Amino acid sequence: METVLKIRRMHQVDGQSINAIVKVTGLSRNTVRKYLRQPPSEPPKYRRQQPAKPKLGEFEPTLAQWLDLDAQRPKRQRRCAKQLFEDLQRLGYQGAYDSVQRFVRDHKKQPVKTAAFVPLTFAAGEAYQFDWSEEEVEIGGVVQRVKAAHFRLIHSRQPFVMVFPRETQEMVFAAHDAAFHYWGGVPRQGIYDNLKTCVDQVLDGKERRFNPRFLALMSHYVIEPVACTPASGWEKGQVEKQVQDVRRRCFTPRRKVDCSGQLNPDTLLSRFSASAGGSPSLC
Known part of the structure; x- marks a missing residue:
């Protein structure tokens, strides 16, 4: 909402052209025109970044648990998104593969918790x-x-x-x-x-x-x-x-x-x- 207000102020108060607003904000010309045409009382409509996953919702805890377990295994033994999708289907999942693929990709982007290790010392002959x-x-x-x-x-x-x-x-x-x-x-x-x-x-x-x-x-x-x-x-x-x-x-x-x-x-x-x-x- 702050961006819409800024664009309107630049155009209506400061008298800047659409081209000048595009250069300052980095938005496209179509986006600037859309924000200027819509009524001031109407909230801006943003494109949904990620589609909803209604069918995957109940399977997300299971999928997250599988990914956490696979992360502790050697790389050769870890399942890919396609294998995880097939395993979910056996549990009754009827959604699309893309939803599973996005979930796996986002889960891997999460920061990994690393454990701290203390150097061990041993006595002679121990x-x-x-x-x-x-x-x-x-x-x-x-x-x-x-x-x-x-x-x-x-x-x-x-x-x-x-x-x-x-x-x-x-x-x-x-x-x-x-x-x-x-x-x-x-x-x-x-x-x-x-x-x-x-x-x-x-x-x-x-x-x-x-x-x-x-x-x-x-x-x-x-x-x-x-x-x-x-x-x-x-x-x-x-x-x-x-x-x-x-x-x-x-x-x-x-x-x-x-x-x-x-x-x-x-x-x-x-x-x-x-x-x-x-x-x-x-x-």
Whole structure:
């Protein structure tokens, strides 16, 4: 209403032309003419910015809940607007797809509430982080992919890496045994991803149903296993960074060996320790 009053004042009081008003206000000539022609007592008629969504109204809470849940999942597992529209139809929604698409677009524009994280500190020998990585090597002239088991002591940041042909449970156990022998002791806590060889089912929060054989390994070494939140790599950021460092220092360019037994020798140990500036820690 303030804009209409301003236009009328400029035209009737100040005597400005329509072209002059258009330059000042940035409105179109047709809009200025419309505001000047309508009676002063009649409120201006604005074009509705968004069409009404009467059929979507009762489904908006459900759709918002779905979007909030999808936001916590990895991007590959999030549903697009078309999939959400089809899921709403199964619940009885009979409206148009455009209404769902607009709702999804507007919901994504809302500010995201980010959680604050406090850096964790650990005592010496208290905890380690574990992760796998896939590396490309050339064995006997044949390019192959191997698995590297990464360990990282959180307090001292001492790494340990061992290469295997696969990522089976037996190799998980062998990697742990080698790491503990190398360190000369066993930490009290281990931090893991939700590996299939370690975790059978992800429950609410930090609750997990661990694999019985993996629990037997933890019981043997008296270690408390802790599983990270899905898609939350920062919870074991040290070993995540170690994966990138080892790949750059030991497997780039592609490492060439005559047999698989040469992937864990002293030559590879010295290569990593020299570039890292620390004691040999790749085994």
